[in-house]
Amino acid sequence: MSAHRRQIYFRPNVAQYSQPQHSNAALKFHETLPDYNPTPLIPLDDLARELGITGVYVKHEGDRLGLPSFKILGASWGTFRAIVDKTNLTIDASLPELSNAAKEQSIALFAATDGNHGRAVAFMAKLLQIRAKIYVPASVDEATQALISGEGAEVVATSGSYDDAVQVASRTADSIPGGLLIQDTAFDGYEEIPSWIIEGYTAMLHEIDSQFGERNLRPTMVVTPVGVGSLAQAVVSHYKAPEHRIDVMTVEPDTAACLHKSLRTGKCAPLSTTRTIMNGLDCGTVSSTAWPILREGVDISATISDFEAHDAVQYLKSQGIGAGPCGAASVAALRLLCSARPLDSNTVVVLLCTEGLRPYPTPFDVSTEDPGGISRILQQIYLSNKSSPDTTAPGYTSVANYIAAWLEHRALEKHEIGAVLGSNLGNFDLAGVAQSMVSLLCPKKGVV
Template identity: 45%
Template sequence: MGPFIQINPSATDWTYAPGSPLRSSGNSPVLTFHQALPEYAQTPLHSLDNVARELGLGHVLVKDESIRFGLPAFKILGASWAVFRAVAGRLGLEATLDGPDRHSDSEQTLEQWLEEASSAPSISTSNLRIVTCTAGNWGRAVARMTSRLRKIVPRGATVFVPKSLDEATRRLIEGEGADVVVVQGEYDDCLAAAREEGKRDGSLLVFDVGFEGYEDVPQWVVEGYGTMLAEADDQVLATTGGKSATHAVIPVGAGSIAQAVTQHFKTLSRKQKYGQATVIGVEPTSAPALLKSLEAGKIVTVSTKDSIMCGMNCGTISSTAWPILRGGIDADLLVTDSEAHNAVAELHELGVAAGPCGAAALAALKRAVATKREELGLTRDAIVLLLCTEGPREYEKPANEAFSA
């Protein structure tokens, strides 16, 4: 086993310069869009006081994304905004909804938008289909949003999955009305297969990863995650008496959510108001794509192995996320399946219904405190935000793994 953590020295002085007017703030068009969708509600923030005392930290706070729009993960935030914008753009329609924060005299819901959109001239001959690939929750989220747009996406969604994805998750994706195609390979093989399928007539690719020539949709995904961060900001301030998070720990995967968190905490306006924040990524030992890329100074593709953290089992970092992560993420840390499983059990005892990917943030925090406390500023004044990105699901209990610094 190679190094379990990679510190990124360039992050110390790095500041994110937004290239988009869409911000994770209370008046963001993205937040307004999400508020206009059925079932919108803030997800909770839990304060783990006993964990904070045990680790010698000021606060340990968990943003609990175990239920978001009725799905067991945060992914629907990025998927809904990206699918909506991509479909509207393909059909030449305006992608706007009026949420309750607009205080409009005539707020427009998704259903009302669809009624207007379905009468547009371009819709009558549409044979539109969404094509994507997934290592877990992303595919289900895309399928859910696509099903809500069925009036203007008549062929629904086709989702490519790796052979290692469990049958129960495949069935959940199919239950959202999608066609599931199993690829005899890893996640990167699914991405290649989906890209090829996207060349067929009427197909519209919606990925949460970027590559050369494919950048807009992944950026919309990142913008979608701003809703979670806007909520978390308000909740952290309310919990701590007006103090902002000093640290954020985020599962990485292909990199979109880590990009969103990094640029959120590294903006100049935030630094000026709250001071420097530290962002720590976490990956499974089975898929250290970001760690190896930070180590090499360029995107490195790694071979992956099966993991209970299957939603993070990605072998290549998104090209659109990489510049942000290379510049601004402070550290990336690996955890084993057994560490993630133990964190799942601990969080459940504390009333947080986490799955392995979501619990990985707590496992990473414990390892960081034990080995890099001073270097990462994990002191008694630290206010640590853990992003629990996934709710509970079935998995096979892993054997204990020897993994030391």
């Protein structure tokens, strides 16, 4: 572990914060869906003993209504409420009634996604026998796009970021009669549907309450991954209610730490992200409705590297739990927390594992601070990517992404370096780049 890494942000003044709890209406709705079953709450007894605490439990969302993510909880309830609101139906409408009303009014669903949310919206469109059009950012791979289109949706790849894809999806939905944007991030003028999606996520939290009740046990901390902040908003609203009042820890990628940086400055501001294997967390803007709640209700905020997420995936695999990097992020965050501050022995932690196992490229470790080791990593990245179709130089994007991730891991400011590297990266002094990176850790040496 690097001694210079970005520090965990502890927020001691959150203890008195309280939020009214959502009702369990969404859970009752989900119980009517085909193949509904609560997802498992799995104890990690060995990890609890290792950390010296009472219990660690993983809420594993690897198979939720036949999809590999919790996202269907929000997408289904958000879609249901949005169609009810747009038609003459009532809140107790059945799925066949919902489908008939949607088809009569030519309703079509739109969304932007890094993967699981869009697939969930497409799933709902298929269930209701209506059209769906899903926009994905440039970073989404073809295999993920195929999973979305496999649900029957039209998939449109955009050239920009996730935030750009959200705006394209919103404009398109607004321009088409019957168009409905089903998005889990709120922005000015678009707040109601995201609030319903957040209500949908609370079904998972009500399940957790019941599962702990069966064990006669009470959690004292929950760790949740953060993308745009909608799931975290549901978690804070639920677990800061007077009947719970437990600590909430959030975790984000080093390279997409929009909530972490906003909490530190006290101001919600968008940022540019760098590619991460935690695709669903690769978001540069906190949802406008989530921000005020997270600002007041998050106790601990941490960021992790892709390599730490990968290591957590491997650990969960050794415990018989299949998880992707987004889902395993909470494990990495808990380990990081305990390395920084030992927990009380009575602590009982819930780790939200938000996705099942999926393929991803094995990341390089950004914790090394040895110039020789960094140089070897940069050379390996370059050689393994020099045939890639970069627009600047073969392997440049992958090398630049590693450098950006290395800097973000240490909370160091980064800038685009394409102009410096030029068009012939193969002749560039990668050892010199490595030495310059390490020199940033010694302020007296200045920036090279």
